[in-house]
Amino acid sequence: MSVRIKNEEQLGVVQSTEHDDDDQxxxxxxxxxxxxxxxLFHLLQYPLQxxxxxxxxxxxxxxxHGILELDQPLPMSIERSGLFHMQHRTYRSQTVPVQTHVCMGKLQDDPLGKTSLHLVPLTHASQMRPTFQHVDAMDDPHAELNIEEDDDVDDDKTMEKKPVVFQRKESERxxxxxxxxxxxxxxxxxxxxxxxxxxSLPDTELQRTLLNDVVCADLGTFALLPSEQQASLLDPDISYVNSLDYMPPQAGQLYAHLEGKDIKTVVSKLTVLMTRGWPIPYSILRAxxxxxxxxxxxxxxxxxxxxxxRGIFCLNSKLLNLDEPLQRARTFILYLLHSHxxxxxxxxxxxxxxxxxxxSQRLLEILKQVGKKIQSCWVLKVPDDEHFLKDYAATSALHELYWQRQSIRYSSLLQVYNMP
Structure with a gap:
């Protein structure tokens, strides 16, 4: 699949089908x-505007908390009419979970006149809704006043004794x-x-600087490229794939059966296939x-x-679009599913x-991503693949070494989890 222009007025992502064979x-x-x-990028939506x-x-x-407030100026015809005489209207965001892949794109021409499309993944979607702070200010006559406490408050009231209250320690539940x-x-x-x-208003120095940063600095980080150019970019970039490897070292074995030009292609395709974080059996990936x-x-x-x-493959947490604490939590969840x-x-x-x-809500989202609820507990969304564990014992042993390292890394969390 590649990005193609079918005519000079339309840009799209097109897959080859029987119907567009004649479309040049x-x-x-x-x-x-x-x-x-x-x-840094936020997608702002104004559904009521x-x-x-x-x-x-x-x-x-x-x-x-991901809350954004914007003061939008009002036209003169509006601000001078009505009850409140507002100079601006305040909008506050309501964070919307991003359930699909959304990107902002920029077409960039290089000095040779060749055009490339650079995509920035968007992880923050905020729906802007008008607030009613001006109404609250009208209801509260003291809202706009700077009322300070009276220095002559009766000392007897300020020094009033309060009863000692004993409260039971809050339970974990x-x-x-x-x-x-x-x-x-x-x-x-x-x-x-x-x-x-x-x-920053349009066409300012700050905006131009940010738009320049949209252009990908590392041309090895690609989404879709023609196969010929993939080969030219991937050949010298084996070190990039090496940097992703988190398994115990296997000197001389990792790429023994992959040609240099295919290393990054295979890893990239696997990452795209598993990018939703769901558990996927090897048989489906193999196909x-x-x-x-x-x-x-x-x-x-x-x-x-x-x-x-348990014989099923999940994308490594560090390759998902999660903050570091959530990456740690997701890996701990996968460890519990594997070991318990x-x-x-x-x-x-x-x-x-x-x-x-x-x-707790974010933990539930991760659980729903990798598991399913049965009775009072959660289990892996896909049944254990015992045949894979048996047929590929060497691979299973390699990943078992990884989980043994995680048991040491998460020993303190595991101790809290196993508390009665």
Whole structure:
């Protein structure tokens, strides 16, 4: 599959089919993946906005909770009519989980006149809704006043004795329930300070600098490339694939059955196939490659980008679009599924109590990604592949060494999980 232009007015991603054999391809464009600005870009949606959105006059964000506020100026005809005489309207974001692959693209021409498409994956989608802070200000006559406490407050009242209250220590179950409540969520959001953002108008130096950063700096990080150019880029880049390998070292064995030009291609294709994070049996992955790629070569490539859980392959957590704490949590979940065969959610929540970036809801999302619920516990979404474990004993032993290392790495978390 490649990006092709069927005519000079239309750009699309086209797969060869019987119906477009007669539709001539007049241009082919290289596509590169440029992840450098992934965590900085936000996709803003205005589902209730029926007029063109103007540039905000001010912006602020709460990074930890992903809340964005924008002050949008109002036309003069609106601000001078009505009850409130507003100079601007404030929009606040509602974070929407990104359920599909969304990218921002930029077409770039090189000095030789060749065009390439650079894609930045978007992980933050925010729906902007108008707030009603101006209504609250009208209801509260003291909202706009700077009222300070009276220095002459009666000392007897300030020094009033309060009774000593004894309270039972909060149980772990009660702590989990409290931290998953809506009231706790709102209190946590209101407790985070706003960080003011600089608003840069179009065609400014800052905007031009950011748009230049969209262009992929590492041309080895590609999404789709013509096969001839893939070969020219991949030949000297074996070290990149080596850097992804997290398995115990196997000197001289990893690429013994892969030609240099195919190493990165196979690993990239496996990563795309498994990018949703779901467990996939080897038989399904095997069917996606031609017989020219030997089983041993494909298994070595899988050891670069995937982990094996009870005979089933899952993409390595570090290759998913997750923050580092969630990568750690997902790998721990895969370890529990591999070593225990099942996971109890109350125990899992207990392990990550106090981790501000690993909420109970995010743990549930990861569990739904890799597992399914049966009765009171969660198990791997795909049944164990005992035949694979038996037929490919060497590969199974290699991945078992990896999980033994993880048992040491997660020993403190495992101790909390196994507490009665």
């Amino acid at each position: 391809v007049v241009r082919e464009i290289d596509v590169f993946l440029s992840p450098a600005l992934t965590n 029926h007029t063109p959105v103007t540039h905000p006059s001010a912006a602020r964000i709460k990074h930890r 009660a702590a989990i329930a409290r931290k998953s409540s809506y009231a706790f969520k709102k209190a946590s959001e209101e407790g985070e300070e706003w960080q003011q953002l600089e608003v 996606q490659f031609s017989s020219q790629i030997a089983d041993e070569a494909l298994l070595h490539a899988l050891s670069v980008c995937a982990v094996m859980v 065969g099942s996971i109890y959610r109350t125990k899992l929540d207990r392990v990550f109590v106090g981790y501000k970036d690993v909420s």
